[in-house]
Each structure stands twice: as C-alpha cells, then as structure tokens.
Amino acid sequence: MxxxxxxxxxxxxxxxxxxxxxxxxxxxxxxxxxxxxxxPEPGLRPAARTRRTRRxxxxxxxxxxxxxxxxxGPAVLGTEGIATSYANxxxxxxxxxxxxxAVIKNPLADYAEFTEGFKAVGLNVRLQPVPSSPGQVGEVxxxxxxxxxxxxxxxxxxxxxxxxxxxxxxxxxxxxxxxxLVRRDYQGDxxxxxxxxxxxxxxxxxxxxxxxEGEMLEGFRVDEKTVGEVRAEVDRRGLKAVYExxxxxxxxxxxxxxxxxxxAEVGDDWIVWEARSEQPGVVRLQVTEERLPKNPIYGGPxxxxxxx
Numbered sequence: 001m002x003x004x005x006x007x008x009x010x011x012x013x014x015x016x017x018x019x020x021x022x023x024x025x026x027x028x029x030x031x032x033x034x035x036x037x038x039x040p041e042p043g044l045r046p047a048a049r050t051r052r053t054r055r056x057x058x059x060x061x062x063x064x065x066x067x068x069x070x071x072x073g074p075a076v077l078g079t080e081g082i083a084t085s086y087a088n089x090x091x092x093x094x095x096x097x098x099x100x101x102a103v104i105k106n107p108l109a110d111y112a113e114f115t116e117g118f119k120a121v122g123l124n125v126r127l128q129p130v131p132s133s134p135g136q137v138g139e140v141x142x143x144x145x146x147x148x149x150x151x152x153x154x155x156x157x158x159x160x161x162x163x164x165x166x167x168x169x170x171x172x173x174x175x176x177x178x179x180x181l182v183r184r185d186y187q188g189d190x191x192x193x194x195x196x197x198x199x200x201x202x203x204x205x206x207x208x209x210x211x212x213e214g215e216m217l218e219g220f221r222v223d224e225k226t227v228g229e230v231r232a233e234v235d236r237r238g239l240k241a242v243y244e245x246x247x248x249x250x251x252x253x254x255x256x257x258x259x260x261x262x263x264a265e266v267g268d269d270w271i272v273w274e275a276r277s278e279q280p281g282v283v284r285l286q287v288t289e290e291r292l293p294k295n296p297i298y299g300g301p302x303x304x305x306x307x308x
Contacts (some may be wrong), residue, residue, distance in 0.1 A: 086120035091127075093117050095184060103165045104129065104178040107196040123182055124189040125160075130205035132195030133277035135214030138162055138171050138178045141206040142193040159183045160192060171197075203279045209306055210275040210283040217283060222275045223295055223302045227287060228268030230275065240282045246273065248288070248296035255286075255296040264289075273297045 085094035090109035093102040100121055102114075107129040114127035132141055140162055161181045169176035180194060198204055210217040216239055222230045227243075234241045245261040248254070270287045274297045278284040286297060294300045 082122040083120050086117050088113050088117055090114050091117050093121055095121070098184055099181045100184060101163075101165075102127070102180045102182070104180070104194070107178065107194075118182070123186060125180075125182055125186070126191045127180060127194060128191055129178075129194045129196040131198035131202040132206045133198075133204045133208050133210075133215055135212055135277075136195040136206050136208050137197050138164065139195050140180075140192055141195045141208075142191075144191040159186050159188070162194065198280060201279070204277050206277075208277055210277045212306065215277050216281075217275055221302075222272045222285070223297075224291075225272050226268060227266055227270045227272055227285065230272045230285060231268070234283060238281075242278060242282060242284050244276075244284050244286045246286050246288060246296060248292060252292060252294045252296050253299035274302070 085092075087093070090106050090113035091102045091104050093100055095101075100118075100123060102117065109129075111126065111128050114129075115125075118125040118127065130141065132139075140160065143160075159182065163179045163181060164171060165177045165179045166175075171178065178194065178196070180192070193205070195206060208215060211220055211222055212218065216237065217233065220233050222233075231241055243262075243266045244257060245264055245266070246255040247258050247261065249256065266287055267289075270289050271291045272285050272287050273292075273295050274286045276284040276286065288296075295302055298306075
C-alpha cells in the first residue's frame with residue numbers, strides 16, 4: 001500500500017521579520033484573468049511525513065467561520081503583475097516574504113473557492129479540506145501532483161507547509177484558524193488535502209493509524225494481536241470496531257481488498273494487522289483469518305514511527 005506522507009509544517013513564526021504585505025488588503029477594480037505559465041519540475045517524490053500531531057476536538061469549527069460572509073476582495077498586484085493578496089468567503093491569502101499565507105476562514109467551503117484564491121495569486125494549488133481524525137486536523141494529509149510535477153522535500157525548501165493563525169494557537173479553541181503556506185515560486189500543479197474536523201457521521205479521509213498519538217487507540221499496539229485481544233481494548237475505551245478483511249499479495253509485501261470477502265464473519269482468533277481511525281468513535285481493524293509470516297500492511301514489522 002502506498003503510505004502517503006505529510007508535508008512538514010511551516011510555522012507563521014518562521015516568517016517573522018519578513019514583509020507583512022499590509023498593503024495587500026487594498027482593493028483594485030479587477031483581478032488579472034491571465035494565468036501564469038507553468039514550468040513543470042522533473043521527477044516525482046512523495047512528501048515527507050511530519051511527526052508533530054495535535055489533539056483537536058472533532059467538530060470544533062468556529063461558528064463565525066461557518067457563517068462567513070461571501071465577500072470577495074480583489075487582489076493587489078505586485079511589481080511583476082501577479083496578485084499579492086486575495087480574499088473570499090473561504091480564505092484570506094496574502095504574500096508575506098517568500099510565502100503566500102492562506103488563512104482558512106471556512107473549511108467547509110466549496111473546493112472551487114480555495115482554487116480561486118490560489119489561482120488569483122498565480123499558484124496552481126487546489127486545496128481540499130477533508131474530514132480527518134483528530135491527530136491530523138490542520139495537517140496536509142495527501143498530495144496528488146500532476147504528471148511530471150515534483151513535490152519537493154520540505155526539509156530542502158519547504159515549498160508547502162501548514163500552521164495556525166494566530167501562530168501556535170490551539171485549533172480546538174475559537175478564533176484559531178488553520179493556515180496553508182506556499183512558497184511564492186512554487187511551480188507545481190496538484191491537489192493538496194488538508195485535514196479539518198469531521199462533522200457528525202462523516203468518515204475520515206486520511207489513513208492515520210488509530211494507535212498514533214492523538215488518536216482513539218493511542219499507545220496500544222494492535223498489530224499481530226488477535227481480534228479478541230484488540231476488541232477488548234476497543235470496548236474498554238468505549239469505541240466501536242468495524243472490520244476490513246485484507247488479502248496479502250504474493251510475497252506479503254502489500255495487500256488488497258476483495259469486496260467479496262467483506263461479508264465474512266470475523267472471529268476472535270483472526271489476526272489484526274492495523275487499526276485505522278474510521279470516524280468519530282469508530283476504528284477499522286484490518287484483519288486476516290490466518291496468521292501470516294509478516295505484516296502485509298508494512299511488508300514486515302510495523303515501524304514504531306507510524307505511532308508517533
């Protein structure tokens with residue numbers, strides 16, 4: 001399985017001392033309609049996984065953000081004729097030094113509004129806030145780059161990152177917003193998924209293990225235990241378990257899901273290979289009927305870093 005990794009964070013404080021772009025809030029009559037020319041970068045590399053997690057209460061969306069007025073602010077143009085700021089009901093983006101900083105005002109807004117904002121400042125970034133488990137709210141949970149477009153390693157040039165506004169605030173509190181930071185010279189073209197709190201009944205759209213820090217089974221190793229052992233811990237924590245029967249590929253270095261197998265009655269003696277955060281209060285156990293020579297999820301023992 002492809003374990004998509006998160007991009008490293010770029011904190012707002014990293015930008016201290018750089019141009020504030022205060023003049024970027026002035027209004028002009030119109031925004032340039034001409035798109036910048038795209039220059040693809042060679043190769044394609046997955047983004048590095050960030051280790052920092054944050055405990056965030058599910059559904060902690062500020063009422064003010066949900067009721068954001070649909071006010072659009074025309075952009076201010078820089079010296080090269082490219083906008084340096086833009087605002088709509090979804091976000092407020094402005095150039096601060098080497099980064100465009102997008103403050104997410106309404107994470108439930110239509111995806112098109114986020115695309116509109118980045119496009120106005122010359123960036124081909126299609127941001128999609130998606131319901132995520134508490135440990136990944138405010139983090140980039142996935143990146144899909146266009147053909148031939150590189151997603152650079154964040155430790156090299158930190159092209160895309162995340163933070164909060166005000167810097168360092170707790171996203172579970174009112175007045176704290178998620179931010180996405182993109183280098184002004186970013187030439188990529190792809191979709192960036194940003195974790196947001198899930199509403200009641202929404203399934204998470206990230207693949208974070210339920211045993212990771214900040215998740216529902218934090219601190220409990222489920223891999224290679226029996227279903228009975230894991231279910232006892234699930235019950236103890238007041239959670240519900242659902243099952244996903246997986247089929248290992250030849251050699252055990254991967255797995256697939258056969259829809260026909262999902263109706264199988266899972267017994268207490270089946271083996272659990274991983275637990276995923278499914279939705280608030282629900283974990284999904286990935287299981288096989290037989291014990292296998294190695295964990296098919298990871299092609300061997302589960303690395304401890306996946307629980308940090």
